[in-house]
Amino acid sequence: MVKKRVLCSSALLMMMFMSNLYSNPQPESADPFRKALDHSMKANVAEVMAAKKEADPYGHISFAETEIPLEKVTVQKKLDKYLSRFAYLKKPSHQIHRKADKLLPRIAKILKSYGVPEDFKYIAVVESSLNPKTTSHRGAGGYWQFMPATARLYGLKVNGSVDERLDLVKSTHAAAKYLKSLHDEFGDWTLAAAAYNVGGGSLRGSLKRQKKDSYYDLKLNSETAAYVYKIISMKTVLETI
Structure with a gap:
């Protein structure tokens, strides 16, 4: 349960950060960093969904x-x-x-x-x-x-x-x-x-x-x-x- 909450909190914090990033356009030089963050966010989301499915498959x-x-x-x-x-x-x-x-x-x-x-x-x-x-x-x-x-x-x-x-x-x-x-x-x-x-x-x-x-x-x-x-x-x- 603790692990699941940590994963969810991590994903939510990452999405909030991404939302702020995309709502304030960044210079072209920031693109690689933005891609890295996007990749990291997807990884966290995948972990959250995997944890949900393990705890309650399709529930x-x-x-x-x-x-x-x-x-x-x-x-x-x-x-x-x-x-x-x-x-x-x-x-x-x-x-x-x-x-x-x-x-x-x-x-x-x-x-x-x-x-x-x-x-x-x-x-x-x-x-x-x-x-x-x-x-x-x-x-x-x-x-x-x-x-x-x-x-x-x-x-x-x-x-x-x-x-x-x-x-x-x-x-x-x-x-x-x-x-x-x-x-x-x-x-x-x-x-x-x-x-x-x-x-x-x-x-x-x-x-x-x-x-x-x-x-x-x-x-x-x-x-x-x-x-x-x-x-x-x-x-x-x-x-x-």
Whole structure:
């Protein structure tokens, strides 16, 4: 217990120092030092996460009021894969954390007003890294990566002069309506998350053909098969580190 507290305190102090460093731009000559600190911070975070897992493996992981079947080896392996990948975030984690601290409470408040579980706020992080200017090769855009037709269906203006997918509040209201409609259809929040990625029609077909009723038992395309695990992993990383 003492070792765990020391590790957590070390990681928190390092993150506070890093936050101050990045909020006050340093000259170019400080770059090597900054990289060294970043490496040290990641090492401390890895130790903290390892200590948590050793003390209570997977005990802190949950998703959208729905039980995760952690007794299944395949589920644990996928969670390990994405937790490990997202722990280092491949992108500047301090930027994502700053955006998350600022925007996620606003998103959560809107989702709650529609009865959508707070965990769905992490879809916006997975989809766009909270960067509204992110655009997919298929034309999805904004915080929630709406396709133009779907955005219009849920009340957003998308035309040559206006794109409300870029508006955090308006697009989150649209996303909440869409997620609620998916839950009404499938009766399960995990399936609603999968349908958000692959589309309701496609998921209905998979459920019918495979005669399954759980996301964790379905064989889906690689992107959708990983989608819920990415959301859970992003949630775990942002709430733990």
